[in-house]
Amino acid sequence: MKVSKFGGSSVASAAKFKQVAQIIQADKERKMIVVSAPGKRYADDTKMTDLLIALAGKIQLGEDYVEEFGKVIDRYREIVTELEMSEEIITEIIDNIDSLISLHKNDPFRLLDCLKASGEDNNARLMAAYLQHLGEEASYVNPKEAGIFVSDEPGRARILELSYEELPKLKEREGILVIPGFFGYSEQGNIVTFSRGGSDITGSIVAAGVKADLYENFTDVDAIYSVDPRLVEKPCEMKEVTYREMRELSYAGFSVFHDEALEPVFKSGIPVCVKNTNNPKAKGTFIVSKRKVGDQPVVGIAGDKGFCNIHVDKYLLNREIGFGRRLLQILEDEGISYEHTPSGIDNISVVMREHQLTPEVEERVLDRIQTELEVDNISIERNLALVMVVGEGMNSSVGIAAKATEAFAKAGVNLEMINQGSSEVSMMFGVKADALEKAVQALYNTYFNKMYSISYSSVK
Amino acid sequence: MKVSKFGGSSVASAAKFKQVAQIIQADKERKMIVVSAPGKRYADDTKMTDLLIALAGKIQLGEDYVEEFGKVIDRYREIVTELEMSEEIITEIIDNIDSLISLHKNDPFRLLDCLKASGEDNNARLMAAYLQHLGEEASYVNPKEAGIFVSDEPGRARILELSYEELPKLKEREGILVIPGFFGYSEQGNIVTFSRGGSDITGSIVAAGVKADLYENFTDVDAIYSVDPRLVEKPCEMKEVTYREMRELSYAGFSVFHDEALEPVFKSGIPVCVKNTNNPKAKGTFIVSKRKVGDQPVVGIAGDKGFCNIHVDKYLLNREIGFGRRLLQILEDEGISYEHTPSGIDNISVVMREHQLTPEVEERVLDRIQTELEVDNISIERNLALVMVVGEGMNSSVGIAAKATEAFAKAGVNLEMINQGSSEVSMMFGVKADALEKAVQALYNTYFNKMYSISYSSVK
Known part of the structure; x- marks a missing residue:
């Protein structure tokens, strides 16, 4: 049924x-x-x-x-x-x-x-x-x-x-x-x-x-595309994608599916098929628990604008136990959710959706960070975009990050940040918002367009 | 004087x-x-x-x-x-x-x-x-x-x-x-x-x-080397390095200089010269406020073993405001300092020095995370090494990340994590501890050995 x-x-x-x-x-x-x-x-x-x-x-x-x-x-x-x-x-x-x-x-x-x-x-x-x-x-x-x-x-x-x-x-x-x-x-x-x-x-x-x-x-639509067709012309369709992959893609700008909608079917392991009312004979895209990765570790690429980055410098910050927690507490007090917190020895950044920082919230947050955490310097970088490369095969594949960063370098896109290491199925890159299209196109060419493909598999 | x-x-x-x-x-x-x-x-x-x-x-x-x-x-x-x-x-x-x-x-x-x-x-x-x-x-x-x-x-x-x-x-x-x-x-x-x-x-x-x-x-030693000579044979010397660069290098395994020692001279802007008692005529390495970057954006590479990663999965985690803060609070209560927290949509990892997790501390921490944060899954990955690529020119140079990840891919080193985006002078990579030497050697060849060099500058 x-x-x-x-x-x-x-x-x-x-x-x-x-x-x-x-x-x-x-x-x-x-x-x-x-x-x-x-x-x-x-x-x-x-x-x-x-x-x-x-x-x-x-x-x-x-x-x-x-x-x-x-x-x-x-x-x-x-x-x-x-x-x-x-x-x-x-x-x-x-x-x-x-x-x-x-x-x-x-x-x-x-x-x-x-x-x-x-x-x-x-x-x-x-x-x-x-x-x-x-x-x-x-x-x-x-x-x-x-x-x-x-x-x-x-x-x-x-x-x-x-x-x-x-x-x-x-x-x-x-x-x-x-x-x-x-x-x-x-x-x-x-x-x-x-x-x-x-x-x-x-x-x-x-x-x-x-x-x-x-x-x-x-x-x-006949299927879910591997990348937003507004960013890349005629992208290829996904035949099969896992729940996890779909959720990561939905999150970062894929509007095909409501982010939260997959939870009940995911928990019961019921497969989903996205089909076209206008062309019901098309096979559509299957969303499943597991898929065979094969030679395609990356299943899709997504990107979204509207992010910003609060950057904090403090000398010897890494020796202060509790610094990161207190910084996140200030954001939590304002009801701000964040995406990612890259950190260095003497600095930490918090990436979040920009709309959360209304002028009043921003003033309060910056003021509290400055006075309560006694930082040396604080700044906000606006107009960022996040780009996600998604695929179940990423974790076990040497060279996925290399392909991505090489694609960015060749396209002249400067990487503001890289977040890799927690999700087994995605890698997140931060770029300037005006470089989003170029970044996504470059990644698409690398992972989906055989003409541009480079293989590192032979060296493993 | x-x-x-x-x-x-x-x-x-x-x-x-x-x-x-x-x-x-x-x-x-x-x-x-x-x-x-x-x-x-x-x-x-x-x-x-x-x-x-x-x-x-x-x-x-x-x-x-x-x-x-x-x-x-x-x-x-x-x-x-x-x-x-x-x-x-x-x-x-x-x-x-x-x-x-x-x-x-x-x-x-x-x-x-x-x-x-x-x-x-x-x-x-x-x-x-x-x-x-x-x-x-x-x-x-x-x-x-x-x-x-x-x-x-x-x-x-x-x-x-x-x-x-x-x-x-x-x-x-x-x-x-x-x-x-x-x-x-x-x-x-x-x-x-x-x-x-x-x-x-x-x-x-x-x-x-x-x-x-x-x-x-x-x-x-005649000078500070660009990389630990125990990891790479006869590495080149650094003529000049900034305080910031030196601090990042010291942190990640460079034992030449005591981590904290640079603070007073850094604050007063007094240059430091590291010289050899046995060969005082050698010019040594100057540690300064600013250096001319020129065509060498990367000044050094450091790596250290002894890290581990607590990984937590929870479906819809990214919608829970306060999750990251509460996780860090649990670590803080145990006096644990952490290095980096890569995060995904439904997961977050905390990378820390392994020695902090004694069996008792580990049991308490995992138990609290499980019960207080109601996570779906929790695991610890041990035997990790962190590798840092350090240089004042990194921030403005397209392709630095590409060179690093390509070097890893060609050497067959799988990247467990990448932390880039907060520090202007460093990029951090996580690899398995047993791949540390290979990883550092590969990076050294890429950034310091002209024979292996690839340039992305022409495409900018």
Whole structure:
């Protein structure tokens, strides 16, 4: 049995609904369907979630929200009309949104969260109705009914373990089950959303909960590429990638997969297949526990901008026990998370996402470091990018670092930092943000383009 | 005016005393002389300091110590006899040691520290007497008289700032001043030693205190080599090296210079010259504030064994604010200092000197990490070596990392870790301890042996 999740672009219009239905009908194993809210139909289109956020905004301001409400309903109505379905489902959706508004109108934060969740919720109702319309035995399953219980943290819910006791019961139900992604219910009965892109999380939880044979993740690309196609032209596809590799890639700028979504399937060892709704015959990319490394130790390259580096100098720093801990404590007090802390004998650097350092936070942090740690010098380097080379075969392969650094040197990219030694599947490089494209292209040429390839294997 | 320090091997015998006297007499600028205790005269010889430690041991056990006392006096007497000096100085030395023993016999820790210090102290008395014997105006200056005041931490004294108010007064004194290295006096009047090799520290403090033009450090090599000659055969000499470079090299296994000794001269910007007592005409190595980098961005390579790595895995670790800080707190509670903390998305490693992890400490640390941080997995990798590539030109030079990693790859050395990004003058590599020689040799060939050289400069 397969759990199949369809992302926003796969359920954005009537035409897409037809494609999805065909995919579901083509394989009887596709019994549990998780859907996102309608995504963009064209480049300038507005996603359903954003229409719902706009609606919530108007209500919060106490302003008239007829227009925004209308836009939401029109997106659903267009799908229903084109699919020649009964208007009944639209009445159901209107009632649902109305009841959310009257229930939460005095709690703007909760209202926003529920309205956002309704995008997925009502789209699941619509998909179930459409499958019934096509003659399939299909039913909408509310996350509460399914047993998706989460922590009561709107916008960043975490799954509660008790869900995994409830979810297996879904297998007893007949027909195709359509479950909305993106949210669950708190134990108090509140609707609570995961972080954005969280339909992937729902799909993964359901797949783990029912012990599916495969978790299919339908999106709009034939496969996951070895590198972001915005950085390198026509990069090669990944046939197989491990959970660990995928997680490292997602982290450093790969937007294909939601970072957190792989945890439930990873823990249950359920393979994932990323497939294309528009071209379901393409084999897609399999995300698995283990893969044969073969002659390709590196599976992908990712890069992301928006990092900065706080650099601290203090003579004889390395003899001061507790210095690093006290530095990290200051950052922790400000709620700052960091990526990496390269260190020297008399200095230490902390690399972090730049957006965390607002002017006020920066002033407080620098002031505390200066006065509490009595440093000789402190400076911030901005506009950094991190580049990750990822692959299960890296740890055992002599020369991986050599190839990377040689590629950078030949491309004239100066390395601001190298972080290698903890992860067995990745190597991290810091470069200036404006060198990111050049750096990624150089690495891609080295690892994936046979024309540029150099081998160190003969000397081992 | 120069401060000239003579290490243990330079003052080990009567013949060495003659050489030192000639060196002092050859340059009228050599007015402040700092001496170590007599060192080894031949490979199997015992250093004076070790004779004194043996003596202290016997006294502490309440055993008869005539033999040990005799060995100490015999070393001095041999020098006095060969130099045809008056026996008077020997009586002085015996009285000195006798008085230390009767003063501290009930305080074994203090006794040990004072006896160790007496090795330098009495050797300075002897050197001053010999210079007088040669007709020079020379005098022994006790560290208390010189104004060397230190914290009351036997074996790891730190200089007190008030010393720098006292030391300049030395310049008012006539003739050659001979000052024992290795110890100072606490404000309570106790003799307190620096860490071992601390005569370098005394020399450096005196040079800074009297604002010398040059601090000469006489040892038994013509210069400091670019790499440890035990690891690479006949390595090239360093003509000039900066304080920062020297400190990084000392740290990672260069035993030429005591790690802490450069601080006073570094702060006062006084150049240091490391020279050979046996070949004073050799120019030696200058340690300076700034050097011209030219076409040699790397000045030296150092490596040291005896490191280990605690590796921790935890899924979604990078989202846990405070994880790194809490990990370092556990180490701090055990008084463990660490070298480097490479990190990945779901893991972090802490590299430290292995000797700190006694079985009991290891058990406590691992247990606390496991239970308090709820990690998925924890492991220790032992027998690691760290290799440092050091040079002021590294930061601005594209391809330094590439050359290093290529050298490792070609030599078949697997890189356990790379730490680059904080220090402007060094890059740190982790390799298995048994690959240290191969790794250092490979780097030496790359950076210093023109035959192996590859240039990336043309592509910048």
